[in-house]
Amino acid sequence: MKIEEAIENLYKVFSKYTTSDMHYCDCGCIDENDVKKLASKKLRELEEDDFSSYHGSALYTWGDIEHYKHFLPRILEVHNEKNGKGLIGLFEITSKLEYAEWENWDSNEIKAIKDFIFADWNSFINKQHSEIGTDDIEYYSFFFKPEDLLSIWDLTINENSLKNFVAFFYYNGTEIINKGLKIKDKIYNKEFMNLLNQPELLDKLEIEFFKADEINKDYAEKISIVTQMIEQEKTVGNNVYKK
Template sequence: MKLEEAIENLYQVFSKYTTSDMYYCDCGCIDENDVKKLASKKLRELGEDDFSSYHGSALYTWGDIEHYKHFLPRILEVHNEKNGKGLIGLFEIISKLEYAEWEKWESNEIKAIKDFIFADWNSFINKQNSEIGTDDIQYYSFFFKPENLFGIWDLTKNGNSFKNFVKFFYYNGTEIINKGLKIKDKIYDKEFLNLLNQSELLDKLEIEFFKADEVDKDYAEKISIVTQMIEQEKTVGNNVYKK
């Protein structure tokens, strides 16, 4: 499902939920101005600043699950717009979903969330200047197996996707090669290393290096180091490369 379709589907699936009878703690722990902000605009017009305070208190001292479901489509949409750089990250969203026992929700609601998250991951790896870290992969792996996430990280077609991979591997490749990628007490190595086996990856790195060397020396240096790391890994003869 394309991102735009996944977002519209979220709004449709959760449209039955409202802010009716929405309460909040009146002991002073919640700022009245934040309450006004949350009610100041239509759902699709709310910005992160309008609901960031609410999100921190949601389900605990501000509203219940039905109210959170009302705001969830906009929260997820803004998360995507911020491209991993917002105040409310996927970790915070996952914490709320777990607290709300989201896996017990209606099946179409669960599916709508998963469809969005998968489209959001695809958007994340293909957007310009995405800062992808191992923690991001861990968060997305809360919803999907790592091999499914890596399976759509195409390094042969999209320029942004390729550049994001170079930077990710430059900062995290050595640790992943040596120790694997730890997610929920399980070590994943081949699932990630299969990325390095994509067709003509080394040739593409070489071409990308010569292009970058003329305009972006820092990026070119990263490409050079990543190329050496991958060549060394292949020389070692990791089983993932054995035919």
């Protein structure tokens, strides 16, 4: 499912929920201006600044589950728009969903969320200038097995995907090589090695290097280092991935 499709499906599935009888703590812990901002626009026009305070207090001192479900499609949509750089990250969203016991929700609601998250991950790894870290893989693993996430990271499908991987491996490769890709107390060596073994990856990196060498020396140097690291892993027979 494409990300646009997944977002529209969220709005459709959760459309029955409203802000009717929405309450909030009146002891002063919630700013009246934040209450006004949340109610100032239609759902699909809300920006992160409009609901960031609400999200922190939702279900605790501001509204119930049905109210959170009302806002959830827009919260997830903005998360995708921010491409991992917003105030409300996937960690905050998963924490809230866990507190709300989302796995006990209606099956169509659970499916709509998971369809979105999978499409969001696919969008994340293929968008321009995504800053992907091992913690991101861990957050997405709240919904899917790491091997399923890694299996759709096609490094040869477009330039963005390859560039995002170069940055990811440049900053995390040494630790992964030395300790393995650790997600939730489990090591995913074989699954990560499958990324490095994708057909024509080294050829693509070589082409990318010569293109970057003329316009972006810093990026070209990162490609060179990543290429060397990959080549070393492919040649060393007793590396960590084969344990």
